[in-house]
Amino acid sequence: MISIQNLSFSYRKNKPLFEHLNLQLEAGHIYGLLGKNGAGKSSLLKHMAGLLFPQQGHCKVMGFEARYRQPAFLQNLFMVPEEFYLPQVHIKSYVTTYAPFYPNFDRKAFHNYLEEFHIPVDQRLTEMSYGQKKKVLISFGLAANTKALILDEPTNGLDIPSKSQFRKVIAAAVSDEKCIVISTHQVRDLDNLIDSIVIIDDHKIIFRQNVETVTDRLCFKNVTNIAEVENVLFADSSIRGHAVITQNGGSEHSRIDMELLFNAVLEKRDSISQIFN
Amino acid sequence: MEFKESQAIYLQIADHMCEQILLDKWKTEDRIPSVRELAVQLEVNPNTVMRTCEYMQQYEIIYNKRGIGYFVAPNAGKKIKQLKKERFLANELPQFFRNIYLLDIELDELKGHYEKYKKSHFR
Numbered sequence: 471m472i473s474i475q476n477l478s479f480s481y482r483k484n485k486p487l488f489e490h491l492n493l494q495l496e497a498g499h500i501y502g503l504l505g506k507n508g509a510g511k512s513s514l515l516k517h518m519a520g521l522l523f524p525q526q527g528h529c530k531v532m533g534f535e536a537r538y539r540q541p542a543f544l545q546n547l548f549m550v551p552e553e554f555y556l557p558q559v560h561i562k563s564y565v566t567t568y569a570p571f572y573p574n575f576d577r578k579a580f581h582n583y584l585e586e587f588h589i590p591v592d593q594r595l596t597e598m599s600y601g602q603k604k605k606v607l608i609s610f611g612l613a614a615n616t617k618a619l620i621l622d623e624p625t626n627g628l629d630i631p632s633k634s635q636f637r638k639v640i641a642a643a644v645s646d647e648k649c650i651v652i653s654t655h656q657v658r659d660l661d662n663l664i665d666s667i668v669i670i671d672d673h674k675i676i677f678r679q680n681v682e683t684v685t686d687r688l689c690f691k692n693v694t695n696i697a698e699v700e701n702v703l704f705a706d707s708s709i710r711g712h713a714v715i716t717q718n719g720g721s722e723h724s725r726i727d728m729e730l731l732f733n734a735v736l737e738k739r740d741s742i743s744q745i746f747n
Numbered sequence: 748m749e750f751k752e753s754q755a756i757y758l759q760i761a762d763h764m765c766e767q768i769l770l771d772k773w774k775t776e777d778r779i780p781s782v783r784e785l786a787v788q789l790e791v792n793p794n795t796v797m798r799t800c801e802y803m804q805q806y807e808i809i810y811n812k813r814g815i816g817y818f819v820a821p822n823a824g825k826k827i828k829q830l831k832k833e834r835f836l837a838n839e840l841p842q843f844f845r846n847i848y849l850l851d852i853e854l855d856e857l858k859g860h861y862e863k864y865k866k867s868h869f870r
Contacts, residue, residue, distance in 0.1 A: 498794075499794075500792055634790060637790035637791075638787050638788075638790055641783075641786040641787045641789075641790060641791060641792065641793060642783065642786070642787045644786070644792065644793050644794075662756055662789075662790060662791040662792065662795065663790070663791065663792050664792070665792045665794050665795070682798070685755060690753075691753060692753065723754065723755040723757075723758055724753060724754070724755060725753055725754055725755050725756055725759075
């Protein structure tokens with residue numbers, strides 16, 4: 471679905487953001503893109519959407535070179551950026567103007583999503599709060615029924631009840647034909663939705679595994695006495711005890727802790743990647 | 748549904764689904780909610796629910812009618828108990844043994860406690 475080959479990009483000379491970056495994403499999955507501030511998460515998503523151009527290499531989505539922004543490509547990709555602009559109109563006229571660009575747009579689904587999010591339909595977009603606008607945009611993006619859906623920090627700015635609503639609408643939107651890419655810092659908001667983890671650091675993709683493979687090979691647990699645990703790969707200690715990652719002998723079924731995994735991959739990249747190769 | 752910290756989500760969903768069967772909310776030969784419905788209700792990835800269903804099918808608690816969905820198998824309650832017993836013996840019992848070993852408690856000593864417990868709770 472999304473194929474990035476040998477991508478190099480920099481905003482400024484001698485300060486590369488991506489160097490020979492490779493990444494393959496398939497339909498039927500929800501990818502969680504994780505990375506530190508400034509690692510290039512948003513820039514990578516913008517490449518996928520054709521909003522930034524590779525200086526070297528290719529970014530292909532559904533076979534289209536994203537940078538050429540061909541109509542057949544744009545019809546089948548929707549991106550909800552972190553910062554966005556919405557015109558000073560009512561929701562109704564927004565849909566009348568923009569929905570025709572997406573042949574699979576589902577008006578009924580759009581209104582269901584708005585209802586789920588408790589968005590009043592008779593308001594002007596500019597009279598809404600940031601969180602409300604974001605919910606309109608997320609609803610629009612889901613209703614557009616595109617093959618690729620890219621969400622940059624979607625839960626930022628959402629209040630507590632809407633995070634649960636967000637998870638429900640995303641769970642409903644997954645299908646075998648769709649590829650959903652979500653960048654996030656708040657992994658705990660989404661850790662039951664994401665089925666594959668992509669970590670970007672140091673100008674490239676340093677980790678890309680599905681959650682099932684991760685929990686097959688690694689074990690996540692909380693212990694009070696770290697000395698009792700064998701083969702500790704990574705530990706995060708606090709007053710509540712120690713959150714540890716150990717190698718999984720193959721029989722344990724633990725729940726993934728994405729924050730812990732992220733820290734482990736950044737700090738112990740070599741020993742972690744050895745386990746997955 | 749509130750998920751616990753440590754156990755794999757697909758197994759927690761299996762527990763939740765088994766509970767529906769044991770509580771008779773889902774009856775034998777009933778069609779259970781679809782993978783998508785469960786995913787939305789539980790706010791998880793449909794692939795995770797799919798894994799739960801495959802797992803429960805493997806233990807013959809539910810079965811699949813192609814194109815229609817999953818159904819509660821005959822004898823599902825019995826199968827669930829068997830599965831729970833297996834998991835208890837593999838996971839909780841070693842922990843329990845460890846505790847009584849560390850506390851110098853002999854198994855014989857516990858017998859009386861167990862009988863008393865059964866009397867006060869189940870008779």
